[in-house]
Amino acid sequence: MGIKEIIGCYSVLFLLIIVDADGVWSISKEEDMELEKQLKILNKPAVKTIRTDSDQIFDCVDIHKQPSLDHPLLKNHKVQMTFDDFSESMKDRPLKGKGLSGFGVGCPIGTVPIRRVEKEDLIRAKAFSKLHMKTYAKNSHPLADTPIHLSAKLAANDKPIYGVASILNVYKPTLISPDQVSGSIIYLSTGFGDDSKSVVSVGWAVMPPVYRDNFTHLFAYWTADNGKTTGCYDILCPGFVQQSPDFALGRTFPGSNYRGSQIGINVLVSKDSKSGDWYVRVNGASVGYWPKELFKGAFEVAKEVNWGGEIFSPRQPCPPMGSGHFDGEGIGGACYISGMQYQTAAGGNFVDIDPALKAFVDSPQCYKASMPSYESTGYTFLFGGPGGQC
Numbered sequence: 001m002g003i004k005e006i007i008g009c010y011s012v013l014f015l016l017i018i019v020d021a022d023g024v025w026s027i028s029k030e031e032d033m034e035l036e037k038q039l040k041i042l043n044k045p046a047v048k049t050i051r052t053d054s055d056q057i058f059d060c061v062d063i064h065k066q067p068s069l070d071h072p073l074l075k076n077h078k079v080q081m082t083f084d085d086f087s088e089s090m091k092d093r094p095l096k097g098k099g100l101s102g103f104g105v106g107c108p109i110g111t112v113p114i115r116r117v118e119k120e121d122l123i124r125a126k127a128f129s130k131l132h133m134k135t136y137a138k139n140s141h142p143l144a145d146t147p148i149h150l151s152a153k154l155a156a157n158d159k160p161i162y163g164v165a166s167i168l169n170v171y172k173p174t175l176i177s178p179d180q181v182s183g184s185i186i187y188l189s190t191g192f193g194d195d196s197k198s199v200v201s202v203g204w205a206v207m208p209p210v211y212r213d214n215f216t217h218l219f220a221y222w223t224a225d226n227g228k229t230t231g232c233y234d235i236l237c238p239g240f241v242q243q244s245p246d247f248a249l250g251r252t253f254p255g256s257n258y259r260g261s262q263i264g265i266n267v268l269v270s271k272d273s274k275s276g277d278w279y280v281r282v283n284g285a286s287v288g289y290w291p292k293e294l295f296k297g298a299f300e301v302a303k304e305v306n307w308g309g310e311i312f313s314p315r316q317p318c319p320p321m322g323s324g325h326f327d328g329e330g331i332g333g334a335c336y337i338s339g340m341q342y343q344t345a346a347g348g349n350f351v352d353i354d355p356a357l358k359a360f361v362d363s364p365q366c367y368k369a370s371m372p373s374y375e376s377t378g379y380t381f382l383f384g385g386p387g388g389q390c
């Protein structure tokens with residue numbers, strides 16, 4: 001089962017995704033032992049345990065004892081409580097529509113929320129990464145025009161970028177089967193090419209292969225070697241250092257209603273000019289960061305930056321992307337990414353993107369994307385579509 005049957009649609013930007021048609025997730029004995037070890041690291045003693053309205057369990061763990069500090073490259077790492085870099089010029093812009101107040105986890109100060117995981121979560125994540133490496137190898141260029149890449153995105157390639165700030169309009173696409181994924185992301189990498197490619201990415205997604213439910217989740221992903229041996233979603237492996245007692249990777253939140261109330265998250269990913277760490281802010285709060293140690297010094301600047309919608313499906317028909325409606329419906333009808341800014345110097349001001357960036361759509365009959373237009377919340381990129389036979 002598996003690889004050969006993956007003839008449907010998938011997106012390279014959702015790294016680490018594997019779906020086995022009959023739901024069997026297989027790993028080797030060595031991997032199993034490794035996962036047992038990892039599980040022990042991830043499930044630390046909790047100061048307090050919180051069960052959310054969507055039945056997720058978060059353990060509030062002492063910030064200085066969080067799982068990521070067990071990473072061998074972080075042996076001497078001191079948790080950064082704040083980043084001085086964060087100046088007035090980088091203030092988060094107002095959201096159009098509702099933000100996400102009330103969707104924190106609410107751990108006590110001095111602790112951070114760590115989503116409790118079972119072995120099956122790790123097996124799935126591991127199995128994903130195996131498929132990804134095999135399918136990715138067939139496609140030398142992630143933006144190549146092949147029928148299995150389904151994304152609608154805006155790309156700033158070969159431009160040195162040190163940070164990205166945008167408002168992500170959030171939806172909860174209804175998937176056709178539980179082995180599909182649909183979401184929207186900001187993605188930064190060292191660029192195309194070899195196995196040393198480093199990636200950091202933040203967004204929202206309905207991702208049952210990882211989360212085992214149909215909710216929309218805040219998620220993040222990183223790798224230091226193109227997904228070969230390092231990296232994972234959220235904190236499914238040690239790496240991302242959580243700072244906020246409240247906003248948590250993996251947390252569920254509600255989606256917008258088509259032509260109704262709109263939900264947005266203000267997402268900022270930036271390289272701190274002093275420490276070199278890549279940090280993440282959501283709605284003005286420091287969520288956490290990827291320490292530079294993880295990237296072996298190789299991730300000094302991002303050379304490949306994408307914003308947009310992504311779907312994955314092991315077979316046809318493909319799921320909806322964004323609101324399930326095309327870009328032409330505008331804000332309220334189509335999903336958008338707004339207030340699009342980036343940093344073109346380390347620790348520099350956030351400036352509006354160049355509106356001449358390239359828009360890519362892999363399957364125009366299923367999904368569409370607009371060129372960015374200037375709205376009251378800044379440069380706005382609309383994308384999405386109903387999916388179907390793509």
Ligand SMILES: *[C@@H]1O[C@H](CO)[C@@H](O)[C@H](O)[C@H]1NC(C)=O
Binds near residue numbers: 174177212214
């Ligand atoms: C999620 O939705 C799919 C169909 O889209 C359904 O088959 C599955 O049972 C749902 N999963 C849960 C956990 O509700």
